[in-house]
Amino acid sequence: MNTLRYLTESSADLFWPGVLTLLVVTLVCSVLSVIVVLKRMAFVGQGVSHAGFGGVGLAAALGLAGSTPATLAIVLAFCLCAAFVIAVLSRRHDTEPDTAIGIVLVGAMALGSVLLHVAHQVHPADRVPGWEGVLFGSILFSGWAEASWSVVVAGSIAMLAAWFRRPIMAWAFDECGAEAMGVRVGFVRAIVLSLVTLAIVLAMKVVGVVLATAMLVLPGATALTLTDRWRTTLILSVLAGSGGAIAGVVLSFEADWPPGAAVVLSLIGFYAAGRAYRALSSRPARSAARAS
Amino acid sequence: MPNDPSNDIAIEIRDVSFAYSRSGGSPLPAIDRVSIQVRTGERLGILGPNGGGKSTLLKLMLGLIRPGAGSISICGRPPQDARRQQLVGYVAQRIEAELAFPISAREAVLMAIEIGASPWRRRTQDDRAFASDCLERVGALAFADRPVGTLSGGQIQRVMIARALGRRPRVLLMDEPTVGIDLSGQQRFGELVSRLHADLGLTIVIVSHDVRAIAAGCDRVACLSRTLHYHDSPAGLTPAVLGEVFKHDLAAVFGDVHLDAHMADQCSAPGHTHGPGHVHGPGCSHDHPGAEGGA
Numbered sequence: 001m002n003t004l005r006y007l008t009e010s011s012a013d014l015f016w017p018g019v020l021t022l023l024v025v026t027l028v029c030s031v032l033s034v035i036v037v038l039k040r041m042a043f044v045g046q047g048v049s050h051a052g053f054g055g056v057g058l059a060a061a062l063g064l065a066g067s068t069p070a071t072l073a074i075v076l077a078f079c080l081c082a083a084f085v086i087a088v089l090s091r092r093h094d095t096e097p098d099t100a101i102g103i104v105l106v107g108a109m110a111l112g113s114v115l116l117h118v119a120h121q122v123h124p125a126d127r128v129p130g131w132e133g134v135l136f137g138s139i140l141f142s143g144w145a146e147a148s149w150s151v152v153v154a155g156s157i158a159m160l161a162a163w164f165r166r167p168i169m170a171w172a173f174d175e176c177g178a179e180a181m182g183v184r185v186g187f188v189r190a191i192v193l194s195l196v197t198l199a200i201v202l203a204m205k206v207v208g209v210v211l212a213t214a215m216l217v218l219p220g221a222t223a224l225t226l227t228d229r230w231r232t233t234l235i236l237s238v239l240a241g242s243g244g245a246i247a248g249v250v251l252s253f254e255a256d257w258p259p260g261a262a263v264v265l266s267l268i269g270f271y272a273a274g275r276a277y278r279a280l281s282s283r284p285a286r287s288a289a290r291a292s
Numbered sequence: 293m294p295n296d297p298s299n300d301i302a303i304e305i306r307d308v309s310f311a312y313s314r315s316g317g318s319p320l321p322a323i324d325r326v327s328i329q330v331r332t333g334e335r336l337g338i339l340g341p342n343g344g345g346k347s348t349l350l351k352l353m354l355g356l357i358r359p360g361a362g363s364i365s366i367c368g369r370p371p372q373d374a375r376r377q378q379l380v381g382y383v384a385q386r387i388e389a390e391l392a393f394p395i396s397a398r399e400a401v402l403m404a405i406e407i408g409a410s411p412w413r414r415r416t417q418d419d420r421a422f423a424s425d426c427l428e429r430v431g432a433l434a435f436a437d438r439p440v441g442t443l444s445g446g447q448i449q450r451v452m453i454a455r456a457l458g459r460r461p462r463v464l465l466m467d468e469p470t471v472g473i474d475l476s477g478q479q480r481f482g483e484l485v486s487r488l489h490a491d492l493g494l495t496i497v498i499v500s501h502d503v504r505a506i507a508a509g510c511d512r513v514a515c516l517s518r519t520l521h522y523h524d525s526p527a528g529l530t531p532a533v534l535g536e537v538f539k540h541d542l543a544a545v546f547g548d549v550h551l552d553a554h555m556a557d558q559c560s561a562p563g564h565t566h567g568p569g570h571v572h573g574p575g576c577s578h579d580h581p582g583a584e585g586g587a
Binding site: 162166167169172228230232 | 375376378380382384389390393394396399400403406407408409411439441452455456465
């Protein structure tokens with residue numbers, strides 16, 4: 001089996017940091033994905049994740065492509081700016097939210113493309129990432145330093161989510177009612193958008209900007225097809241996310257597929273299985289209801 | 293020592309005006325010099341057509357927007373302070389809650405009880421007991437452990453009221469509480485409001501465009517259509533008054549009916565039943581099409 005060989009032999013140091021990063025990212029994304037799905041923020045996530053392309057381009061153009069913390073900080077700042085611009089444009093009565101997201105998405109992609117081109121010309125000696133690597137990511141891009149950073153950032157996301165869990169849940173369930181109960185909904189919205197942006201920036205490294213949103217949508221969507229209990233939803237979301245990540249890595253090693261795409265296809269497989277299970281398990285109930 | 297009369301006033305709205313700003317245009321006035329006093333323990337119904345300023349007044353009372361002129365105090369405090377000090381409970385329209393949320397009715401109430409608690413604080417037995425108490429008061433204990441997405445309109449409304457009670461408010465504001473609820477559910481809603489009022493001594497404000505929701509157990513009624521047209525007992529709320537207040541725009545008030553001269557002659561109070569074209573009231577024997585099941 002390629003998987004065992006890759007992870008145990010001399011090449012282990014090449015793969016383990018990426019696999020560890022993927023698992024850590026999956027855990028935080030799975031928890032956040034429940035809120036993303038319930039609050040219909042998937043397309044916002046898509047806009048923010050694509051803005052990361054512009055951030056990577058900016059970091060490369062500034063000659064910082066070799067520094068993980070600097071690149072991470074610039075991409076994060078770029079994505080937060082994108083989220084802010086989307087929020088401001090969406091609040092204007094003359095711009096629909098999907099229009100605002102569409103504008104930010106294509107603008108950041110175009111800017112990123114230009115900046116990467118400039119980076120190749122201005123800093124030819126730098127290890128400037130190719131556009132394919134940025135768009136689709138790879139677990140091979142992560143060394144132990146990157147993995148350590150990912151663990152720190154993911155831990156921070158988890159701690160912030162736990163700290164603000166009560167106002168976040170109240171906001172997600174009933175925004176108007178939460179505001180009337182004294183919750184600062186604008187602040188909570190900003191916190192959730194920041195956490196989602198942080199998670200996307202982490203996910204970009206391993207699955208790329210195009211597929212990062214999948215990590216923030218599919219685990220939660222899978223869990224919500226299977227249960228209507230809060231704790232069970234969170235547990236199933238984490239199980240679906242980590243199951244999809246492990247299955248994707250194995251698939252990638254065994255079939256030599258691109259890891260990001262393999263992970264996303266595995267997550268979609270889990271979602272399809274969840275929907276099929278729900279359809280099959282609700283059929284006897286529907287038949288009984290029809291018979292009665 | 294004589295009682296301070298200001299302690300008897302739960303809500304004081306004095307000469308309040310508010311206008312929505314429009315980009316590139318003059319401000320759109322929503323409320324113009326409205327003054328209302330609500331005594332502690334009183335039940336006030338605010339009735340008016342869509343666009344008449346009811347929801348704006350509710351937002352002003354909640355402190356979500358600030359008046360352009362005039363002042364509002366809730367239990368002697370600015371509305372923002374009253375809201376943050378949990379003196380005000382609010383029941384929004386059912387449609388505003390995310391009913392796909394995977395929680396039970398009990399968890400929805402516990403969520404309200406725990407808002408603002410320290411992140412380290414764990415759920416206690418007292419929290420659970422209080423949530424059960426709130427649910428029992430509104431008659432929702434029987435379906436407390438069912439997911440909110442499986443409840444009927446009337447059941448959801450009860451859960452939302454229990455959620456508001458979870459904040460231990462002194463003033464309860466309800467926005468269009470009978471929308472989407474059938475006639476029997478509306479009657480039970482009236483009984484529920486009376487019971488909460490009697491048991492907890494709450495000051496209750498109900499905002500609605502439906503006279504049935506207002507007439508069901510309110511001590512006084514305020515008719516609002518940008519300005520305050522009427523503020524007195526429901527007994528004085530005759531069709532003639534309504535016709536004058538709403539300037540014959542009763543279709544906006546009652547949805548699918550019209551006030552005709554024949555009915556205006558015969559009615560003396562809301563609650564009468566008539567043939568086609570009547571005013572809905574607590575005694576109505578039919579319902580709006582498409583209304584959902586009650587509790």
